[in-house]
Amino acid sequence: MSRMTIDSLVSRAFRTLDRIASPAVAEAHCDIPCGIYDPHYAQIAALTVVRMNQLIDALELPADGGSKAEQAKYHNSLSRYVLAKEEHAEIVKREVRIIWGDYFKPEHTEKYADLHATVWSIMKLGGKNKQEANAQAAQDLLAAVQKFAEMFWDSKGAKTARVPSGQAVGGELVVPAA
Amino acid sequence: MATSRRYRSLFGALVLAGVAARLLRGGLPVGRYVVEGPSMEPAYRSGDRVLVNRIAYAHAAPAAGDVVVLRDPGRPSHHLLKRIARSPDGGDAASGRYYVLGDNAAQSRDSRQFGTVARRQIVGRAWRKY
Numbered sequence: 001m002s003r004m005t006i007d008s009l010v011s012r013a014f015r016t017l018d019r020i021a022s023p024a025v026a027e028a029h030c031d032i033p034c035g036i037y038d039p040h041y042a043q044i045a046a047l048t049v050v051r052m053n054q055l056i057d058a059l060e061l062p063a064d065g066g067s068k069a070e071q072a073k074y075h076n077s078l079s080r081y082v083l084a085k086e087e088h089a090e091i092v093k094r095e096v097r098i099i100w101g102d103y104f105k106p107e108h109t110e111k112y113a114d115l116h117a118t119v120w121s122i123m124k125l126g127g128k129n130k131q132e133a134n135a136q137a138a139q140d141l142l143a144a145v146q147k148f149a150e151m152f153w154d155s156k157g158a159k160t161a162r163v164p165s166g167q168a169v170g171g172e173l174v175v176p177a178a
Numbered sequence: 179m180a181t182s183r184r185y186r187s188l189f190g191a192l193v194l195a196g197v198a199a200r201l202l203r204g205g206l207p208v209g210r211y212v213v214e215g216p217s218m219e220p221a222y223r224s225g226d227r228v229l230v231n232r233i234a235y236a237h238a239a240p241a242a243g244d245v246v247v248l249r250d251p252g253r254p255s256h257h258l259l260k261r262i263a264r265s266p267d268g269g270d271a272a273s274g275r276y277y278v279l280g281d282n283a284a285q286s287r288d289s290r291q292f293g294t295v296a297r298r299q300i301v302g303r304a305w306r307k308y
Contacts, residue, residue, distance in 0.1 A: 011308040014210055014229060020196035023210035023227060026247050026259035028217035028280060029287060 037103045039149035043173050045091035046145040049129050050138040051169035052085035057135060086130050092141065093126040096148055104155070112151045118144055142171060149174035207233045209302060211247060211257070217280030217287070218259050221245065227308050228259070234303035240276055245304035248278065251292045257301060260288050276300065 059077055062070035100119045109115055125141040128134065146162070153160045158176040165171045209230040213222045222228065222245070230247045240246060240262050250256040260278035275294035280286025289295070 014227070014308045017195075018210060018212075018227065020192060023212045024257060025214050026211040026228065026230075026257050027214050027250070028219075028222060028224070028259045029215035 037099050037152070039095070039099060039145070039152045039174070042092050042095035042099075042145050043142075043149055045088040045095065046138075046142040047165055047167065047169050047171050047173075048088040049085055049092065050135070050142055050171060051167070052081045052088070053133060053135040053138045054169065055081045056085075056133050082133070085133070089126045089129040089141070092145060093123055096122050096145065099148075099152060103152070108151075108155050112155070115148075115151055118148050118151070122148060146172065146174045207231065208305070209247070210308075211259070213259055216285045217282050218245070218261070219282040219285075221281055222259060222304075222307075229305045229308055230302040231305040232302035234305075235297065235300060240297065240300055240303070246278065247301040247304065248295055249299045249301065251295060251299065258288075259304065260286075263289070 056078065059074065059081070062074050065071070066074070096119060100115070104115060122141065122144045125137060125144055128137045129141055150160050153174070153176050156176075160174050161177040162172040163175055165173050209232055211228050211230055213224055213226045213228060215224055234244075242262050242264050244262045245259065246262060247257050247259055250258050258278075260280055263277050263279040273294075274297050276297065277289045277294050279288045279290070
């Protein structure tokens with residue numbers, strides 16, 4: 001019998017054993033960076049999306065087309081608001097994805113039955129907030145991220161409170177309660 | 179009828195084998211492990227299955243370069259997969275303490291954080307994937 005055949009037979013034998021009694025886990029984790037998760041960034045980014053929509057809404061078109069300088073000022077501000085909205089919607093998606101993918105464990109999904117649906121809605125709302133300047137979509141994104149933050153802290157055994165953001169944007173932040 | 183009886187006894191044998199495998203999991207010379215996490219990439223990836231020789235160090239000392247399963251110094255019920263390295267402070271096998279590192283240094287928790295490990299904390303040497 002060739003060496004390869006023996007190797008594959010050994011593998012198959014142990015794989016079969018694995019099905020009968022699962023193997024032990026040998027951890028090769030990176031606990032230093034991975035041990036710290038916080039949905040705070042995601043909430044700040046969601047609030048920023050809300051704020052950018054407020055600023056876009058408040059930005060006044062130059063009357064009668066305006067001077068070149070006025071037009072430039074308008075377009076410059078609008079571009080910056082749109083860019084910040086775009087970037088922060090992406091930050092929301094990234095931050096939530098990391099916590100969802102790296103922190104949450106299978107047992108959490110049993111306890112938080114709508115975890116996946118909430119994350120999925122955050123991904124979709126993140127996209128919608130990029131595609132549109134839509135104040136309601138931004139509020140929906142913020143609400144979904146707050147819900148996600150509450151599930152996160154609850155899974156860590158921490159009670160949460162909703163506190164005013166204290167920023168010009170208004171809105172609330174979910175924080176672990178003392 | 180005979181066939182169903184045969185299947186029943188086969189099933190019984192499998193259950194017994196399962197119970198035996200579970201009982202013997204800690205005691206057999208070969209241990210089965212599944213890797214979890216990225217710290218030993220690219221040699222070992224998350225989900226890889228690896229056979230561990232538990233008697234490798236009965237008569238020989240762990241050597242630099244060996245991939246080993248060891249008990250996590252902070253959490254003894256957890257096992258880690260790391261590689262024996264030369265200690266940066268010059269300590270070596272003579273001291274009976276070993277410096278372990280993940281191959282993927284950027285994403286590893288190892289002796290850089292928890293210091294050297296004693297020989298008795300080392301469960302065995304990674305033998306082969308399966």
